[in-house]
Amino acid sequence: MPESTSAERNIPHWLIQTWQILVKDLVLGWRTRAKVVAMVVFAGTMLLLFSFAIGPNNTLLAKHAAGYVWLSALLSSTLLLSQSFQVEGESGALEGLLLLPVDPRAIFYGKALANWVVLSLLTGLVLVGGFFLFSVEIQAHPLRFVSILLLGSAGISAPGTLYSALTARAQAQQLMLPVLLFPLVIPCMLAAVKATGFLIQGDPMDQGGSWTMLLICFNLIYWALGGVLFGKVVDE
């Protein structure tokens, strides 16, 4: 881990550590980009499957596009999240990290931010692909889609990172992570789907704003709670 320069002295220590872990995880993600590609392919396949389940009805598909897009993002996110701590466990890297004077909060926020970045990219690709496949015509400003996309991905990645750490050493992680995570992120999914849907279909009653607020609240709660509880989780 690189030594912090004197210019960084006035920044809190754990913030620098968070940044370092974020960079480490992103570098790691880049070196194993085949996995990320696999997730994108998986998400794309999900989109195709949804259209096969519904039938070749463009109006119906366009109407429900928001739901399909977020569902395939959520399903493929478990692939990413279950990897998040598995790579640390493989060579005892997490123990090594914990032996260093690193604040556990820094580990959580670093990894959650890294997951957020990758997940946002993934969701963005899925969103574009889904709109293309389901012939959705976008009326709202693209930046509004980006904000919902960022909020929704953040809402998956904070509790997802926490549960990934929890389940990292379970015998059945691949099974347990979705079992715990999916019911938890229902409010986040609901809000993201609704907000995206209103962006697609128009929002005469201006309800999209309140769903966005719900997304923001969900994120505040779980990003805070994750930082508080993560110390307990890794501290044995």
Add this chain to the structure above:
Amino acid sequence: MNPWILLSVAHAQEAENADGGEDVVETPSAQTEPFGEAPSEAPTVSSETVADPGGIPEGGFIGNDSYGAIPLGSGWGYVWAVYIVTWLTMLGYAGYLALRNRKTS
């Protein structure tokens, strides 16, 4: 037949007739649910119906907005199902605990 049921249904009908049915606003079921369609046969009763002059009668659970949907005479089967299953659950859980005790001691 329990006269109370007839009475309550008659009241419900009366309330609906008094309403004229014009200002009953259907809750739009066109609202799309990405996780599945809302059951279309679900009776949707407007808030107007609830607050109508008929009001909440004495002896009722306040806030109930579902009258008029009771099929005549079909109540007791559901009632018994609920009570029997409730007691079976309590018994069943007690039995499970007793079984666990026996297994461990």
Add this chain to the structure above:
Amino acid sequence: MKWHYALGALGVLFLGTGHAWGLFFAPPEFMMGDVGRILYAHVPTAWNAMLVYLFAFVAAIGTLWTSKSSWESWLVGFVEVGVVLNILLCFQGAMWAKPTWGVYWDWDPRLTTTAILIALFAGVLIQRNLFHAPDKRRIITGVTAVIAFVNVPIVYFATTWWNSLHQGLSSPDTVSNPMHWPLRVSAFGVLFLAVAFSAERAKQERARLEREDTAPTLPLAQKQLELGAE
């Protein structure tokens, strides 16, 4: 420590009285007729399921705070009883919804929330069974229970915005006079039973944790002796 047996007996007495009262003596509900009698079983279950989850949350905080096995065993007891009550609640709700709404299930906020609650808290128990290291297992049970409980208001809030059909929350204030008492008596019956069940389950869990703790170091005969004396 047998106080919970007495409490359980009291619970049976209260629940029996309340249910008999609701079934045979209370007047039929004005708008729903006899179907309204379901509420004497349904509403107490609903109150107590939520109350038991609240107890579980407190126990989870205690577990994480103190790392004591007594808190942990109460937590297990409350979560398990909560899940049982919650499943029962969904069944009762379905039985009530069919004659009044015409469907067994509707995507109403309270129904949806209770269904999600089963998934959340059952996840706590399932997860717990997959870990064998005592410390790790304790922390995981505590953390997942805390998160599950924190999630309840958010889920409820979200689903309320999503759709609404359920009737207003019943409390003794919104229910007319002759219905107070069977409701209250049944509610205390369910509460006593739930606490008694949780206590028994907690006792078993505590015994199990102690056994686990001591098993490797104690010779087998002594271990059995100790259990027999319990």
